[in-house]
Amino acid sequence: MSDPLIRFSNLTIAYDRHPAVHHVSGTIARGSLTAIAGPNGAGKSTLLKAIMGEVRAAEGRVEHRLSRADFGYLPQAAEINRRFPISVLDTVLMGAWPRSGAFRSISRQDMQEARRALQTVGLEGFETRSIGTLSAGQFQRVLFARLLLQDAKVILLDEPFTAIDARTTRDLIELVHHWHGDGRTVIAVLHDFDQVRAHFPQTLLLARELISWGETEEALSPQNLLKARAMAEAWDEQAEICMPERKRPAA
Numbered sequence: 534m535s536d537p538l539i540r541f542s543n544l545t546i547a548y549d550r551h552p553a554v555h556h557v558s559g560t561i562a563r564g565s566l567t568a569i570a571g572p573n574g575a576g577k578s579t580l581l582k583a584i585m586g587e588v589r590a591a592e593g594r595v596e597h598r599l600s601r602a603d604f605g606y607l608p609q610a611a612e613i614n615r616r617f618p619i620s621v622l623d624t625v626l627m628g629a630w631p632r633s634g635a636f637r638s639i640s641r642q643d644m645q646e647a648r649r650a651l652q653t654v655g656l657e658g659f660e661t662r663s664i665g666t667l668s669a670g671q672f673q674r675v676l677f678a679r680l681l682l683q684d685a686k687v688i689l690l691d692e693p694f695t696a697i698d699a700r701t702t703r704d705l706i707e708l709v710h711h712w713h714g715d716g717r718t719v720i721a722v723l724h725d726f727d728q729v730r731a732h733f734p735q736t737l738l739l740a741r742e743l744i745s746w747g748e749t750e751e752a753l754s755p756q757n758l759l760k761a762r763a764m765a766e767a768w769d770e771q772a773e774i775c776m777p778e779r780k781r782p783a784a
């Protein structure tokens with residue numbers, strides 16, 4: 534039987550009372566490799582942030598016994614400021630912070646591991662380059678090297694292969710399989726259904742509400758995809774979260 538690591542119980546998350554994730558329940562098993570798929574604005578990134586405790590539940594909850602340091606998180610490219618003048622090696626070394634703290638001096642071992650991580654992602658020789666000078670694919674490799682150094686139990690990837698060339702995507706998918714083979718739990722937000730079908734055994738299909746969750750082929754059945762699309766077309770961005778009976782004001 535699978536070993537539940539993260540449990541959603543009737544999870545609802547709202548921004549300014551407008552629901553982004555609505556009544557989601559289910560569990561992510563330890564060591565599983567799960568894709569979160571769904572239309573734009575479906576709440577996928579919000580769900581990842583909820584797992585890490587970065588957004589608060591309006592209703593229900595996320596349960597696990599993990600701390601923030603147990604999560605390795607790759608944000609969407611759009612959320613990262615690449616103008617910051619920092620070298621490739623220093624960016625990778627930030628992966629050591631969750632275990633060592635930001636103000637501890639860098640050990641020789643951290644340095645060796647960071648260089649090894651850069652070799653693993655094919656960026657040996659890029660150590661002193663400023664991150665602002667890298668291509669999108671090279672920068673994504675740097676962020677994966679940082680995750681390698683972090684050595685987290687649970688890896689959360691938000692659109693890791695968007696706008697990335699085919700060769701880099703292939704190399705990074707190999708790393709994802711390597712993490713999964715190591716027994717880590719990997720959860721990735723993805724748009725490309727072919728990639729999901731080829732590489733992710735489990736899928737959670739979200740359209741603010743949960744459409745399906747389970748074996749990928751079944752979760753992404755034509756009926757489920759149609760349902761997700763219909764939900765997305767019917768969204769009312771101004772809708773309020775539904776309040777449970779007991780919280781509704783008396784008429």
Ligand SMILES: Nc1ncnc2c1ncn2[C@@H]1O[C@H](COP(=O)(O)OP(=O)(O)OP(=O)(O)O)[C@@H](O)[C@H]1O
Nearest residue numbers: 548549552553571572573574575576577578579580
């Ligand atoms: N910080 C925020 N403040 C207000 N609304 C937000 C915030 N973050 C997300 N939202 C809204 O919540 C909804 C879900 O957003 P989210 O980014 O989780 O969706 P997504 O499925 O990851 O979308 P995409 O595939 O386009 O990245 C959207 O309507 C979005 O505009």
